Amino acid sequence: MIKIEMIKSYTIPLYGNKRSMPYAKLLISDDITKKTVDTKEHNGSQYFIFNRKRHYIRNTGTLYNPTFTIINPCNI
Numbered sequence: 001m002i003k004i005e006m007i008k009s010y011t012i013p014l015y016g017n018k019r020s021m022p023y024a025k026l027l028i029s030d031d032i033t034k035k036t037v038d039t040k041e042h043n044g045s046q047y048f049i050f051n052r053k054r055h056y057i058r059n060t061g062t063l064y065n066p067t068f069t070i071i072n073p074c075n076i
Contacts, residue, residue, distance in 0.1 A: 002050060004057075004068050005029045008036060012063065021046060022059070026068065 004029040013019040023039050028050050037048040038055065049055045061067030 002028060010066055051075050
């Protein structure tokens with residue numbers, strides 16, 4: 001079971017940035033390994049890659065106080 005341990009850094013893009021959505025560095029754990037990953041965006045949704053698999057995430061918090069949850073790709 002993959003879970004998000006903590007948000008290491010979180011950035012809201014301002015003018016002059018190529019990104020359109022906020023991005024973060026997350027500490028991800030699967031009870032065996034822990035790894036820091038970057039979030040990426042594709043067609044308006046955010047994801048990260050862990051163990052060569054793409055996992056989609058959604059911010060269920062606010063813009064300035066994010067809470068990321070891992071979602072099923074068929075529920076996007």
